[in-house]
Amino acid sequence: xxxRQWIIATVILLALATAMAIYVWQLQRKEAATPVPAxxxxxxxxxxxxxxxxxTVWVANDSSGTLRAQTISVPVSARRQQRxxxxxxxxxxxxxxxxxxxxxxxxxxxxNVYLVDPGIAVIDLNSAFVVGQTSxxxxxxxxxxxxxxxxxxxxxxxxxxxxxxxxxxxxxLSGHADLSGFYxxxxxxxxxxxxxxx
Amino acid sequence: xxxxxxxxxxxxxxxxxxxxxxxxxxxxxxxxxIQPPANLPASPQVQPAPPRYLVMIDPAHGGSDAxxxxxxxxxxxxxxxxxxxxxxLELNNxxxxxxxxxxxxxxxxxDQRAGMVNSxxxxxxxxxxxxxxxxxIVLYTAMLAxxxxxxxxxxxxxxxxSGALVRSRWAQQQITASLEKTGFPLRSLIAALxxxxxxxxxxxxxxxxxxxxxxxxxxxxxxxxxxxxALANAIVPIAPALRQGTVx
Numbered sequence: 292x293x294x295r296q297w298i299i300a301t302v303i304l305l306a307l308a309t310a311m312a313i314y315v316w317q318l319q320r321k322e323a324a325t326p327v328p329a330x331x332x333x334x335x336x337x338x339x340x341x342x343x344x345x346x347t348v349w350v351a352n353d354s355s356g357t358l359r360a361q362t363i364s365v366p367v368s369a370r371r372q373q374r375x376x377x378x379x380x381x382x383x384x385x386x387x388x389x390x391x392x393x394x395x396x397x398x399x400x401x402x403n404v405y406l407v408d409p410g411i412a413v414i415d416l417n418s419a420f421v422v423g424q425t426s427x428x429x430x431x432x433x434x435x436x437x438x439x440x441x442x443x444x445x446x447x448x449x450x451x452x453x454x455x456x457x458x459x460x461x462x463x464l465s466g467h468a469d470l471s472g473f474y475x476x477x478x479x480x481x482x483x484x485x486x487x488x489x
Numbered sequence: 490x491x492x493x494x495x496x497x498x499x500x501x502x503x504x505x506x507x508x509x510x511x512x513x514x515x516x517x518x519x520x521x522x523i524q525p526p527a528n529l530p531a532s533p534q535v536q537p538a539p540p541r542y543l544v545m546i547d548p549a550h551g552g553s554d555a556x557x558x559x560x561x562x563x564x565x566x567x568x569x570x571x572x573x574x575x576x577x578l579e580l581n582n583x584x585x586x587x588x589x590x591x592x593x594x595x596x597x598x599x600d601q602r603a604g605m606v607n608s609x610x611x612x613x614x615x616x617x618x619x620x621x622x623x624x625x626i627v628l629y630t631a632m633l634a635x636x637x638x639x640x641x642x643x644x645x646x647x648x649x650x651s652g653a654l655v656r657s658r659w660a661q662q663q664i665t666a667s668l669e670k671t672g673f674p675l676r677s678l679i680a681a682l683x684x685x686x687x688x689x690x691x692x693x694x695x696x697x698x699x700x701x702x703x704x705x706x707x708x709x710x711x712x713x714x715x716x717x718x719a720l721a722n723a724i725v726p727i728a729p730a731l732r733q734g735t736v737x
Contacts, residue, residue: 356623356676426557426565427620428696429627432680462599466556466565467618469681472647478632478679485678 342367348382349440349483351393351433353425358436358486361385375404375412375446382441393433396423402458404442410450411473412442418457424465431468432482440483443476450476542588543732544580544724545611548573549618552596559621559704566594568619568707572697575713576617579721585728603687607649612731613660613724616685616694619707623698625674626716628665630657630693631685649687656691660727664693667723673716674700691731695720 343364350361365381368374379401386395398419405413424434435454443449451473455461461470548569550556556565573589580587590605591597597605606614631650650657665677685692697716699706706712729735 353622356627425622427622427698428618428629428680428682428694429620429678429698430622432678435681463683466550466554467682469683469686471683472681474681475632475634478634478681482632482679 346378346381346445347441348378348385349437349444350382350385351437353393353430353433356429356433356486358433358440358483360487371446372404372406375406375442376401378441378445379404379414379438382437393437394423395420399423401438406446406449410448412446412449412452413455414438414442414452415455415458421456421461421465426465426467428467431464431466433486434464435468435474436479436483436486439474439476439479443480452476452479542586542609542611543728544585544587544613544615545590545606545609546573546576546587547590547602547606547614547616549616551591551594554596556618557620559619559707563704563708565619568697569617570594571708572619572713572717573617575717576615576720579714579717580724583721583725583728585721585724599684600687603649603684606684606692607687607689611690612734614688614690614692616682616692618694618696620696620698621704623696624700624702625676625698626668626720627676627678627696627698628661628693629678629680629682629685629696630654630661632679632681633686644689646687649689650685650692653689653691657693660691660731661693663727664720664723667726668719671719673719 344367345362346365347360347362349358351358363381363385365374365377368377383395383399383401385391386393387397387399396419398417400417400420402415402417403413404415407413424431438454439452442452453473454464454470456470464470548566550564550566550569552566554566556569559565559568570591570593574592577587577589588609588611590602602616631654633648633651633654644652661677665675668675680694682694685694697707699712
């Protein structure tokens with residue numbers, strides 16, 4: 292004969308275990324149903340009003356398959372990170388305009404640029420940027436070279452660059468350009484020379 | 490006796506609770522299939538490469554990886570396979586043994602491709618791509634420093650090409666020089682394009698684009714024959730050096 296208190300304890304423990312399993316299952320469903328806030332808001336803050344400076348950005352041209360220097364005006368920034376963000380905003384401003392030489396959709400953005408000493412820069416793109424990127428070895432190389440050469444030629448000290456998409460590592464930009472590792476700035480400069488000399 | 494029964498029952502309860510907890514954990518992770526490590530050996534459907542081809546041709550993409558949508562009816566994976574088969578034919582017609590990394594619409598990961606090539610040890614590896622942008626042929630070698638770190642017998646997977654990079658660039662230059670004589674639109678670049686950097690033999694990538702501006706040209710048998718014959722003709726003069734291993 293099983294004592295009554297043991298039966299009660301058994302029922303309570305089973306009820307607790309069942310309740311915990313249901314709770315965990317519901318948490319899982321809730322997490323799966325929560326939409327990922329992908330490209331909801333521009334992450335790089337809007338340009339600050341004030342004095343501007345002329346900078347050289349490296350602009351890709353799909354029809355000629357080349358990289359060309361172009362001078363644009365960006366707000367003067369005292370901080371390196373802010374300057375990096377202004378540079379990326381200025382470059383994407385060219386790519387997202389009508390009749391762009393290297394078109395990207397209107398939602399394409401650089402979410403953040405992180406400058407990590409010593410010499411590492413991290414460029415975080417949004418998913419709209421990647422979806423709108425033309426797939427192909429040359430087309431993707433032009434994008435990578437344009438971003439990295441613009442950043443490294445205007446901000447001294449950057450030696451390696453990592454590109455993320457929505458804050459996460461990605462194997463390729465759009466099926467070709469390798470994003471799994473760091474880009475060596477000196478190698479990208481060599482590529483940029485090849486792309487400008489054509 | 491009564492205490493023994495109680496202890497047994499308590500043990501059974503604890504065991505039951507543990508089983509329920511395990512069941513809940515299994516349910517929690519059931520929607521996230523466990524992925525095999527990326528560097529597992531090739532799947533059974535991938536044909537192991539026959540030994541010792543002079544040239545190993547790799548039609549990029551395939552299977553679940555369609556590559557670029559050159560147009561709605563023309564995924565890159567199909568175009569690269571057609572070009573690869575034709576290039577193999579053109580090379581065979583010139584007495585150059587050539588093999589394919591894939592000879593059908595199957596999924597082969599980048600690591601698997603590199604693994605197959607490194608096992609087969611061909612004298613030259615050619616990764617084939619196709620694009621709607623650009624014009625003609627672009628030849629690529631890996632974006633790496635040619636004087637990579639010496640680690641003795643152990644190679645860093647991400648820079649395994651370093652030791653063969655001088656020979657890869659030699660092959661790129663020779664093929665470029667030969668193709669330039671044909672007047673075909675041509676460029677030579679470096680690229681961060683896997684699996685070039687994971688391959689231990691001389692390796693180049695070739696991206697073929699239409700010269701007419703019309704993507705449909707990539708589907709033209711005449712255009713495919715012209716491109717592949719030009720590439721095969723460019724490989725013929727360097728075949729003896731590749732065959733004898735006397736590449737600089």
